[in-house]
Amino acid sequence: MDIPGLPARRAALNLIDAVLRRGETLDQAAGAALARVRGDADRALTRAIAGEVLRWKADLDALIDSATRQRLPDDAKPRAVLELMLAQVLRLETPAHAVIATGLPLLTGGPRRLAHGVFSTLMKREVSLPEVPTLPEPVAERWGDRAPAIAAGLAAPPQLDLALRDPAQTAEWAAKLGGVSLMPGHVRLPRGTAVEHLEGFRDGAWWVQDLAASLPARLLGSGEGRRVLDLCAAPGGKTLQLAAAGWDVTALDISKRRLERLKENLKRTGLFAHVVQADAFKWEPETPFDAILLDAPCTATGTARRHPDVLHRIGPCQIAEMAELQAAMIERAAGWLKPGGALVYAVCSLEPEEGEAQARPVALDPAPVASGDLPEGLSPTPEGWLRTDPGMLTEAGGLDGFFIARWRKAD
Incomplete structure (x- = not known):
């Protein structure tokens, strides 16, 4: 019987592998990866873990490398599992004991002991991530002078933007939904909002659309x-x-x-x-x-x-x-x-x-x-x-x- 929460972590590992090895998008990989994950909450957790690993990968890898005598290969499974574990502690505020309980079973034998040792070392050091994620080198080179500002904007997933069917009702819908508006016909809500349960969804008063x-x-x-x-x-x-x-x-x-x-x-x-x-x-x-x-x-x-x-x-x-x-x-x-x-x-x-x-x-x-x-x-x-x-x-x-x-x- 699976450990509670383990299928979500295994699915997150598969999502990341699909992106890094096969060049798939997270959306393309989600169908197969999430097939054995039950419940909306665990599915959302799977996507959140994978997203945070990909967002902060360079910085997570730097932490891992700081705690190993010999650098782990980029495609080594212990590295991927450690990325998953660190992302949960440092970005999703998951308790370390829960991370260990659902992360280490993804490995066996020597790799499990290695991952446990590296994770424990980093936790004792009370490590943290920088305020701004480090972009992969080819991306930073491509974006040039714009790269630092763009990277700062990638530090967190976006909030929820709604486009209104009737822009004349902008103030009304901002008040009803507890959001803010940056221009007529737009309302912005905190991330994590369950769209289908919001007032106006069933009536078609708005749709989700980035500003x-x-x-x-x-x-x-x-x-x-x-x-x-x-x-x-x-x-x-x-x-x-x-x-x-x-x-x-x-x-x-x-x-x-x-x-x-x-x-x-x-x-x-x-x-x-x-x-x-x-x-x-x-x-x-x-x-x-x-x-x-x-x-x-x-x-x-x-x-x-x-x-x-x-x-x-x-x-x-x-x-x-x-x-x-x-x-x-x-x-x-x-x-x-x-x-x-x-x-x-x-x-x-x-x-x-x-x-x-x-x-x-x-x-x-x-x-x-x-x-x-x-x-x-x-x-x-x-x-x-x-x-x-x-x-x-x-x-x-x-x-x-x-x-x-x-x-x-x-x-």
Whole structure:
């Protein structure tokens, strides 16, 4: 019979292995890893342990190395188990005796004794983690001067952001839910909030959407019945925004599974969109659109606060592959615009190859982002683009990293 709590720790170990060895996302790995974990609380604990290990891995490894005469190999199981154990004590405030009881059974023989000795040594030293996580070296080099501020924004998982169906009710919903608002149509709540039990969920008064992720659709303004294409629409936050703003929305995505989630959200909120499952490189619209929102496939490094796996599995190859795809999608989308129509391009990536480098060659008229379009504390770049990262608005709880640009097609 399993020790209580052991399946969650074993699953966390499998999650981390899937990310580091196979390059899977935490979401991709979760199905198999969580199959034997019972109960929502233990499932949440599994994800929390894995997330904290990936967020603080460099610093956890530094502590482990400080307590061993001979450095453990990077892929040694005792190292992985020690990372799990230390993350629980130092980040999740799990009592050391509970960590030992659920961590050491993951090992046998000599490796178990080694892990016990290293963990006990570090506990006697009363070690702690730095205030800011140390980024993996390749990531820090890639992000350059921005790296320290971004790292500071990754120190803790994000709070819960809600986008409101009716922005005019912002103050009302902030008061009802006990949250704060950083701009109309937005409410922020403490992390750990059980979404399904909150007032307004069943009525479709709001949906979960990071503040930065809500900005691209906002830049298209009020629809007044005009036609907009939400390209790569699933899971649907931007589709809901556009429909709520009065646009006649066509929501296109290649994934049937993700579109099912979009349809569920449309039903819950009482909003409408024309949902199309198709490959954007094979599909053709019958008539041009008044506006197009291209939230392009990307490396998603801007979501590192909630998905710290991106710190370890994204590199130059993935960035180059995504950049090539994005350039092709921008060119294709631009051809579907009516004269005078607007195109908004967005990626939740911190990589300039996926943002600034994509925007420079676009052969449309710039429609610069204005400060008035943005939450207080954010400003457009000199080019009229928007670049956000997790190091911004930290006093208010931070936000994801995005690049957003807007253009109009000449009349």
